[in-house]
Amino acid sequence: MSKIRNIVSVLLITAVLAACSSGGESGGEANGSTNEGAAGELITLRLSETQVDDYPDAVAIYEFADRVEELSEGSITIDVYTGGQLGDEVTTIEQTQTGIIDIGRANTGPISQFVDDFGIFSFPFLFDSREHLWNALDSSLRDTLFTSLEEQNLVGLAFYDAGARSFYTMDPVENLDDLRGKSIRVMQNDILIEAFNELGVSPTPLAASEVYSALQTGVVDGGENNINTYVADGHYEVAKNFTTSEHLRIPGLLFMSKQSWDSLSEDQQEIISQAALESEETQMDEFDKYTEESERTAEEAGNNIIELSDSDRAQFRENVQGLYDKYEETYGDMFTEIENAK
Template structure:
């Protein structure tokens, strides 16, 4: 489902910044320079990564860029701009959609605005494990999700692992009953808000940048995220209880502007696809190391890490089961496809 009404606004807001970067580039051409593509001259693609330079996604994207250059004998170069130089996730999506940026990476959560089917990742306890999620992503489900996003002028290239999201809080959460009435920060997502209400919380949508101070001031009593972000954003300093509920697994997505994609030859498109799929392996390896380092920091800080028993996790899961029935008409086929990959 397309969301193109903001194109002009996004373009006007970003064009000076992008042109400024392009003016400093010594590239011989870009994917939007059709004559460069046809003549076999150098193609330069700009990739926007909101995370910092040493984050697993950034490392994987640099490997992607190396592979593209290698497979094209140096003819295609991918410039990776990390640390949000070209914008945050939402800005990256919108600018890639309209062709200002060639390639971007964002979590599947905000991408739901551009492809309804990606809302499937908003259902808690959808996957039994990381292995289950990747079984699903490597099935025919991948192409179904990719084709849905293409309707919004974005070509999906790869999925990246973003770990499992768990609860963290100022007071311990050891059972589902401990969530009752707690003000928990949640992403602005209708499915998640409904899910957290069913878990008994008082879901509080906030921008990620506001969470630290909200925890400090007692505006909220907790949040939920993967352990890497819990540490990277400093939330482990003000919410010292981390409950391994692992209730959500929302992958990242590497995608390309359809306008840039369409100006590549079929052979060059194959190069981009091959390099992107190979980058998934790098990202998985790097994410494992990054997550372990993050958990080590949590333990060194003396934080309370709560491991749920199978029985306790089942109680969490049971609370959100009515949500699946409510959305059966919208996501029923996807629920079944994921169930079949268990």
């Protein structure tokens, strides 16, 4: 089935690229990027972004593409395909591995399906704050994770902020007891499902596109995500209670096909790397603005924003300690790196 899905994905992406090159705004070559790699040759790379144009990730992606063109004096052009034109995040990862897509951006949750080390972000209450997360990502942890990507034919370029994931529910949740027994939509992530079981929650994996109707019909009692997605996907319209548990911080990742990367000169690789790292700050600034707008939208809709106390967060963390103990052998070194980044 996996082979069939890959073949279908290739055919679909080829069709999209052909359509875009014949009249779409993104341009691009229908049958592979223009990438000669020799001095003086023009290089065109394709980048897949699942978010729409005005979302912080996409805004940062466009600036990254502009900066690459500027630093390369026009010799490297990046055609950006937003809104999932080239497929969802899993498809983007798969096709970047094979070089069909040159550059992709995905949440590190799906990436953990391909690279085990990225499962580190699935542990609830691992990071005390946004500052703690970025201290860790600016430490040796970044090198550890980027090195592990290469085994799956990917090259890490930059991390993007995705805020903190919190619970939103039909009924108010003010503490752990209020959450127990509730059916909560979660990503398809084995570690996360184990963690929610430890909390006494009934984790229900669903595709993102199915969550709104599942909330409406009572299939699930709630979900968990950052407030931007909570508002952007319309879930705030039906689940009126947002509890700031901030139990997960799962960043996004900008990555490149190793095949495409290896075809570039060292100077060209340096340009890509520099522009990507510069885009991190842009993305975080845009994410903060978007978050303020989302919070305002939820409040104006009359939604109940519940601030979870530090003591309640500590209780949540205590309830998943067994999960940390279970995976100590696998992730122990990274746990230590993250603890040292506080």
